[in-house]
Amino acid sequence: MHIFTYGSLMFPEIWQRVVRGNYRSATATLPGFARYALADDTYPGMVAQAEASVEGVLYYDVAPQDLAALDAFEGNEYRRETVNVVIESGETTIACTYIFLAEQRLSGLPWEPQAFQMSRFIGTYCSDKLGG
Known part of the structure; x- marks a missing residue:
C-alpha cells in the first residue's frame, strides 16, 4: 500500500524511526485537503477542504507490518x-493517508514544513524508538 505523508513523517529522520523497511518515495500533492498547525503541538493535522491542496511525500508499497507501526x-x-494523490509526473495514484479527527485542536494557521521543530518532536514522540 502507498502512504501519503504531509507532516512529521515527510522527514526521513522521523519516517525511519517508525518503519523498518526502506521505501521508494516521491513528492506528491493531495487535492481537496488542507494542512493546519495544531494550537498546542509541533505536528500538523490535515482535513478535507475544497479548493485546497497539500504537498507531501508518497512512500510506495509499504509493508503490512510497517503500516501497523504507522497506525500505532x-x-x-x-x-x-x-x-x-498526484505525483510529480502529473499521474494520479491511489494511496492512504491519515486524516486528523480532533479538529478543535487546529489553530487555523497553515503548518509550514520548513518551520518544523524536529528535535522537539523527536524528544517528545520518538525518544523511545530505535529506528529501523
Missing part, C-alpha cells in the same frame, strides 16, 4: 483513509 504512531487522533 498516528494514534486515535487520526484515521487512515484512501485518497487520490
